[in-house]
Amino acid sequence: xxxxxxxxxxxxxxxxxxxxxxxxxxxxxxxxxxxxxxxxxxxxxxxxxxxxxxxxxxxxxxxxxxxxxxxxxxxxxxxxxxxxxxxxxxxxxxxxxxxxxxxxxxxxxxxxxxxxxxxxxxxxxxxxxxxxxxxxxxxxxxxxxxxxxxxxxxxxxxxxxxxxxxxxxxxxxxxxxxxxxxxxxxxxxxxxxxxxxxxxxxxxxxxxxxxxxxxxxxxxxxxxxxxxxxxxxxxxxxxxxxxxxxxxxxxxxxxxxxxxxxxxxxxxxxxxxxxxxxxxxxxxxxxxxxxxxxxxxxxxxxxxxxxxxxxxxxxxxxxxxxxxxxxxxxxxxxxxxxxxxxxxxxxxxxxxxxxxxxxxxxxxxxxxxxxxxxxxxxxxxxxxxxxxxxxxxxxxxxxxxxxxxxxxxxxxx
Amino acid sequence: xxxxxxxxxxxxxxxxxxxxxxxxxxxxxxxxxxxxxxxxxxxxxxxxxxxxxxxxxxxxxxxxxxxxxxxxxxxxxxxxxxxxxxxxxxxxxxxxxxxxxxxxxxxxxxxxxxxxxxxxxxxxxxxxxxxxxxxxxxxxxxxxxxxxxxxxxxxxxxxxxxxxxxxxxxxxxxxxxxxxxxxxxxxxxxxxxxxxxxxxxxxxxxxxxxxxxxxxxxxxxxxxxxxxxxxxxxxxxxxxxxxxxxxxxxxxxxxxxxxxxxxxxxxxxxxxxxxxxxxxxxxxxxxxxxxxxxxxxxxxxxxxxxxxxxxxxxxxxxxxxxxxxxxxxxxxxxxxxxxxxxxxxxxxxxxxxxxxxxxxxxxxxxxxxxxxxxxxxxxxxxxxxxxxxxxxxxxxxxxxxxxxxxxxxxxxx
Numbered sequence: 001x002x003x004x005x006x007x008x009x010x011x012x013x014x015x016x017x018x019x020x021x022x023x024x025x026x027x028x029x030x031x032x033x034x035x036x037x038x039x040x041x042x043x044x045x046x047x048x049x050x051x052x053x054x055x056x057x058x059x060x061x062x063x064x065x066x067x068x069x070x071x072x073x074x075x076x077x078x079x080x081x082x083x084x085x086x087x088x089x090x091x092x093x094x095x096x097x098x099x100x101x102x103x104x105x106x107x108x109x110x111x112x113x114x115x116x117x118x119x120x121x122x123x124x125x126x127x128x129x130x131x132x133x134x135x136x137x138x139x140x141x142x143x144x145x146x147x148x149x150x151x152x153x154x155x156x157x158x159x160x161x162x163x164x165x166x167x168x169x170x171x172x173x174x175x176x177x178x179x180x181x182x183x184x185x186x187x188x189x190x191x192x193x194x195x196x197x198x199x200x201x202x203x204x205x206x207x208x209x210x211x212x213x214x215x216x217x218x219x220x221x222x223x224x225x226x227x228x229x230x231x232x233x234x235x236x237x238x239x240x241x242x243x244x245x246x247x248x249x250x251x252x253x254x255x256x257x258x259x260x261x262x263x264x265x266x267x268x269x270x271x272x273x274x275x276x277x278x279x280x281x282x283x284x285x286x287x288x289x290x291x292x293x294x295x296x297x298x299x300x301x302x303x304x305x306x307x308x309x310x311x312x313x314x315x316x317x318x319x320x321x322x323x324x325x326x327x328x329x330x331x332x333x334x335x336x337x338x339x340x341x342x343x344x345x346x347x348x349x350x351x352x353x354x355x356x357x358x359x360x361x362x363x364x365x366x367x368x369x370x371x372x373x374x375x376x377x378x379x380x381x382x383x384x385x386x387x388x389x390x391x392x393x394x395x396x397x398x399x400x401x402x403x404x405x406x407x408x409x410x411x412x413x
Numbered sequence: 414x415x416x417x418x419x420x421x422x423x424x425x426x427x428x429x430x431x432x433x434x435x436x437x438x439x440x441x442x443x444x445x446x447x448x449x450x451x452x453x454x455x456x457x458x459x460x461x462x463x464x465x466x467x468x469x470x471x472x473x474x475x476x477x478x479x480x481x482x483x484x485x486x487x488x489x490x491x492x493x494x495x496x497x498x499x500x501x502x503x504x505x506x507x508x509x510x511x512x513x514x515x516x517x518x519x520x521x522x523x524x525x526x527x528x529x530x531x532x533x534x535x536x537x538x539x540x541x542x543x544x545x546x547x548x549x550x551x552x553x554x555x556x557x558x559x560x561x562x563x564x565x566x567x568x569x570x571x572x573x574x575x576x577x578x579x580x581x582x583x584x585x586x587x588x589x590x591x592x593x594x595x596x597x598x599x600x601x602x603x604x605x606x607x608x609x610x611x612x613x614x615x616x617x618x619x620x621x622x623x624x625x626x627x628x629x630x631x632x633x634x635x636x637x638x639x640x641x642x643x644x645x646x647x648x649x650x651x652x653x654x655x656x657x658x659x660x661x662x663x664x665x666x667x668x669x670x671x672x673x674x675x676x677x678x679x680x681x682x683x684x685x686x687x688x689x690x691x692x693x694x695x696x697x698x699x700x701x702x703x704x705x706x707x708x709x710x711x712x713x714x715x716x717x718x719x720x721x722x723x724x725x726x727x728x729x730x731x732x733x734x735x736x737x738x739x740x741x742x743x744x745x746x747x748x749x750x751x752x753x754x755x756x757x758x759x760x761x762x763x764x765x766x767x768x769x770x771x772x773x774x775x776x777x778x779x780x781x782x783x784x785x786x787x788x789x790x791x792x793x794x795x796x797x798x799x800x801x802x803x804x805x806x807x808x809x810x811x812x813x814x815x816x817x818x819x820x821x822x823x824x825x826x
Contacts, residue, residue, distance in 0.1 A: 055749075056752070057746070057749030058750075058751070058752070058753070058754070058755040058756075058757065059746070059748055059749030059755065059757040059760070060746065060757070061744050086504070086742070088742065088745065089742060089745040089757065089760075089770065089773060089774060090773075090774055090775075091758065091772065091773040091774030092774070093774065094774070096452075117658075121740060123743025124743065124745055124746060125741060125742035125745065125770065125774075125775055126742075126775075127774075127775070214429045222480055225575075229728040229729060230726075230727075230728065231727050231728060231729045231743075231746060231747070231750065232746070232749065233746065234745065234746055234749055238749065245610065264539070291489075313642065313643075314643075314644050315642040315644060315728070315813075315817070315821070316642060316644045316821055317823050319817070319821035320821065320822065321820050322818060322822045323821070323822025325822065327567070328538060329499070329501065329502060329536060329537025329538035329539075330537065332472050332501065332502040332537055332538065332647065333470070333472070333537060333644060333647055334644070335471065335472055336468075336470030336471045336472030336473070336645065336647055337469075337470055337471075337644065337645035338471070339469070339471070341430070341471070342471040342472065343471075343505065344472040344473070344502065345470065347472070347502075357465065357538065359504065360502060360504040360537075361502060361503055361504030361505070361506065361507070361540075362538055376640035399819060400728075401818060402815040402818045404728070404732070404818075405732050405735060405813060405814060405817075405818060406815065406817045407730050408728070408729055408732035408733065408736070409733065409735045409736025409738065411690075
């Protein structure tokens with residue numbers, strides 16, 4: 001955890017209402033960090049519908065493997081998260097550690113182990129001693145209360161400089177339902193999945209298969225459209241839980257994706273995930289500026305996204321942003337290296353409202369002074385029109401600063 | 414040009430013999446830099462066989478376009494290189510600038526424009542005023558002499574901290590022939606091509622088509638196996654010239670790739686290109702350490718190279734190296750994100766001779782102290798065995814330091 005909060009941190013934290021059927025407890029187990037919470041328990045009082053999206057790493061953590069197996073059951077009773085150790089690349093010991101944690105949580109809530117979901121974040125390759133916190137879980141279940149979302153967000157932080165929270169309340173067929181989400185992530189952030197960890201819960205009564213399809217779709221324009229350093233984590237886990245408690249207040253269960261009542265909910269879910277994803281970028285390790293990169297005119301949306309990510313992941317684009325240098329030549333470079341269809345002589349590039357290049361060369365009205373002034377903003381918008389088709393995509397990233405190097409040059413020690 | 418020379422610079426520069434049929438001149442044109450040479454002219458007294466490999470960027474520079482067209486002729490009479498301006502993304506003006514330079518050089522040597530080869534390196538997107546140096550070319554042709562290879566290497570530098578030179582002399586059917594090469598490149602270095610600029614010349618009598626096949630093969634294990642920052646330049650150009658002058662000393666012309674006399678020459682060419690490519694890495698912007706990354710046991714060589722590059726391009730691996738942190742968990746991450754076949758539980762990882770992980774977890778004999786001590790070396794070898802097949806590849810990169818960010822945060826200003 002860094003000493004100073006990112007200058008891009010939100011100015012206000014939202015007030016997080018409780019979600020009926022969700023209780024939260026945190027604990028200080030001293031897994032790695034001292035003097036702060038490092039264990040989070042989320043308890044669902046009744047079997048709760050669950051959906052998940054995970055890292056595409058070929059070397060996933062033991063917790064990710066465990067969650068994938070649990071997800072097949074489609075219902076959840078608890079989530080256990082620890083920070084300070086990723087339990088990744090820990091072999092048989094790692095699997096045993098995950099099993100031990102799930103068994104302790106299952107016993108505490110009176111459920112089967114595969115209704116438990118796990119997540120671990122921190123150093124890779126160090127064995128995780130589940131004995132350090134599994135004995136705490138029974139008490140945590142007893143002490144868990146509804147309104148502890150901010151504490152939950154804090155307990156899962158690693159190099160994060162601020163807790164990430166978002167909430168929306170919308171009507172589902174006339175009945176108010178709430179979506180609460182938390183996230184952590186500061187480095188090792190890239191599609192797919194660019195989240196590290198995020199947990200979202202709602203009281204809406206939505207069937208697990210519908211929930212999964214909503215989540216898979218929503219993630220494309222949120223967590224899968226942000227990158228900090230192009231490095232995909234072994235632990236990325238996004239879980240969405242629906243307790244269904246709003247049914248007690250008259251909300252009819254949603255069992256089909258086509259259900260028209262779902263539309264406002266789906267939009268609210270999009271907003272929550274995007275809000276959380278952008279908070280992750282705002283807390284990118286060492287970040288001083290947020291970059292929004294929009295590509296239009298590509299031959300397809302997929303192509304547009306690849307070009308946008310090529311720009312967003314370019315160290316030279318990111319260091320230029322850090323130096324407040326309107327070095328649009330590096331945007332040309334990043335478009336060129338993406339390997340996607342592009343015609344140099346049709347490219348147009350804008351920084352904010354300032355068009356710096358068009359038809360393959362510098363805009364005749366280009367003003368270095370105006371563009372340099374724009375680069376002093378905290379939030380920089382870069383637009384690239386490829387001029388070939390209708391494909392478009394937007395991604396978000398942050399600048400690459402000396403602080404990123406400092407944070408990651410001595411993270412373990 | 415940086416004030417201080419890279420700590421990884423070679424301790425000795427080779428003595429570069431002249432190549433019969435090659436004359437060199439440099440000039441100070443003040444294109445961007447002051448008080449240093451920034452124009453290089455290489456003159457071939459007779460039509461000379463030529464081969465080339467260029468950037469795969471979709472937005473290549475005007476000079477790259479020009480060279481590709483010239484290459485179709487298969488013979489060269491001169492090369493003109495300027496530093497300080499890449500003449501890339503300069504549209505019609507850029508094409509005219511290239512044409513004007515080639516016309517001036519062609520007139521000066523008494524040849525057709527498409528026997529001229531061009532290269533430009535520096536800032537992208539700024540119009541290049543060829544008038545600044547095209548009037549110098551006639552005098553340069555007159556003053557060009559054979560033994561100025563070190564001057565040639567200096568004139569093409571941008572953010573390089575030392576000139577890059579390499580030479581080999583071998584027997585071709587009993588007759589000594591020489592290969593001389595120079596290169597520049599410090600940032601915006603990634604396969605393919607990872608060179609920015611390199612010019613290699615030999616007096617061996619080798620036909621252009623044979624030369625091209627030798628070059629295309631040799632580049633795979635040299636310039637296309639190094640990366641500094643994963644950013645592919647718009648200007649990457651590697652040209653190989655064969656004057657054939659050794660024929661006067663009895664070397665029979667080589668017209669077939671299968672010619673057995675070619676073997677020692679091909680190996681010498683490999684050594685020259687690898688030497689130059691590694692010098693580019695040793696001069697990677699801000700580099701303090703060189704990393705050699707060897708992947709074995711992949712399902713194919715192609716897969717091995719992709720995994721190796723995923724490791725070599727990972728900001729988290731590179732910052733860990735900068736911090737002398739034996740953070741092998743990040744190697745696992747980078748293997749996992751490569752998208753290539755890998756089985757977490759078969760991975761083995763070594764730093765130098767120290768095996769840090771095997772069968773998907775930390776080696777039981779792992780010593781943090783020994784590994785940390787190893788990380789203090791200037792040159793770090795990282796070996797990863799995937800455990801699935803026989804594919805192998807080696808790539809080279811450098812660490813990612815605060816100096817890289819500093820150099821690239823204010824390069825234009």
